[in-house]
Amino acid sequence: xxxxxxxxxxxxxxxxxxxxxxxxxxxxxxxxxxxxxxxxxxxxxxxxxxxxxxxxxxxxxxxxxxxxxxxxxxxxxxxxxxxxxxxxxxxxxxxxxxxxxxxxxxxxxxxxxxxxxxxxxxxxxxxxxxxxxxxxxxxxxxxxxxxxxxxxxxxxxxxxxxxxxxxxxxxxxxxxxxxxxxxxxxxxxxxxxxxxxxxxxxxxxxxxxxxxxxxxxxxxxxxxxxxxxxxxxxxxxxxxxxxxxxxxxxxxxxxxxxxxxxxxxxxxxxxxxxxxxxxxxxxxxxxxxxxxxxxxxxxxxxxx
Numbered sequence: 001x002x003x004x005x006x007x008x009x010x011x012x013x014x015x016x017x018x019x020x021x022x023x024x025x026x027x028x029x030x031x032x033x034x035x036x037x038x039x040x041x042x043x044x045x046x047x048x049x050x051x052x053x054x055x056x057x058x059x060x061x062x063x064x065x066x067x068x069x070x071x072x073x074x075x076x077x078x079x080x081x082x083x084x085x086x087x088x089x090x091x092x093x094x095x096x097x098x099x100x101x102x103x104x105x106x107x108x109x110x111x112x113x114x115x116x117x118x119x120x121x122x123x124x125x126x127x128x129x130x131x132x133x134x135x136x137x138x139x140x141x142x143x144x145x146x147x148x149x150x151x152x153x154x155x156x157x158x159x160x161x162x163x164x165x166x167x168x169x170x171x172x173x174x175x176x177x178x179x180x181x182x183x184x185x186x187x188x189x190x191x192x193x194x195x196x197x198x199x200x201x202x203x204x205x206x207x208x209x210x211x212x213x214x215x216x217x218x219x220x221x222x223x224x225x226x227x228x229x230x231x232x233x234x235x236x237x238x239x240x241x242x243x244x245x246x247x248x249x250x251x252x253x254x255x256x257x258x259x260x261x262x263x264x265x266x267x268x269x270x271x272x273x274x275x276x277x278x279x280x281x282x283x284x285x286x287x288x289x290x291x292x293x294x295x296x297x298x299x300x301x302x303x304x
Contacts, residue, residue: 023093023178023189028167029140033147033159036166037301044292047165048214050172051097052221053193053282055208056081058233059247061111061198067242070120076240077196078124080233082133084225085192092188094133095175097168098122099195099281103141103160110200118196138167138193148300155266158291161280165288168193192225195281204250205234211258211278213285222282223255230254258282 031039039046058077067073085094100118102109109115126135145160175189182188199206207226210219230249237247250256260277267277267287278286296302 025134025174028170029137031167034301036163037299046169049283050169051191051193052218054225055195057197057199057206061114066244072240072242074120074124076236077121078128084229089190091186095189095191096135097138097171097193099138099164101197114198121196138164147295149298202250204248205254206250208256210282211284258284
């Protein structure tokens with residue numbers, strides 16, 4: 001990350017008296033597991049509470065699987081998310097670290113198709129994003145999620161989330177460096193992370209927003225995004241006529257905070273005793289701090 005920030009600063013101040021036309025943000029999806037461990041060695045707290053974030057679970061995967069032309073759904077979700085960001089941050093740049101949940105190779109998600117749908121939505125967002133929105137995927141299906149841990153300590157899903165969150169944190173560091181050199185509100189870079197998912201059996205549109213373990217201002221922006229996105233996307237999707245059932249909001253509001261709604265099977269009792277499980281993509285302090293400590297103590301990448 002320090003190298004990426006240094007390059008950003010160099011591009012910004014290389015020509016005295018000449019401002020860069022726009023910020024430069026890294027393709028963090030190319031950061032490897034070893035690079036993530038090195039980053040955590042220098043900044044172990046960096047993956048917590050660095051930006052507003054939301055998880056979008058806009059409908060049941062089974063509903064989307066029945067759509068004849070899912071492109072219209074992908075584009076509607078993408079436009080709604082982008083329009084919400086445009087309203088939430090009316091000036092400056094918007095840096096969008098974006099996660100497509102799951103992995104087609106080993107964790108295909110609900111109905112076995114969710115991961116592919118997630119990635120299609122990200123592709124739509126990359127295609128439809130206006131110039132001031134910088135979309136940067138934080139997942140990479142071609143790179144290993146192996147953090148160099150002994151097999152008995154590996155939690156593959158948690159490793160994947162940690163790697164993605166470290167990449168997003170790197171982008172937040174680059175944005176902070178840019179903002180330090182560009183105090184004009186019209187030039188500031190706003191970071192807002194999104195994680196694209198679909199539901200299994202929820203029966204409606206759901207957005208997960210940040211809970212009480214993040215900065216109150218970030219939590220407020222996360223909740224504001226969640227509310228406005230649902231106001232946009234539900235009627236828009238119904239208006240397409242593409243869905244076999246009328247889309248409604250999950251549990252009336254469609255909102256839920258970052259406390260996990262279920263206990264994943266990959267957690268043992270001793271691993272989670274005394275902690276509240278929270279969704280890692282929302283940067284809350286649940287199990288992830290303990291896993292970061294394990295990585296720094298046990299990873300074979302440490303010290304390389």
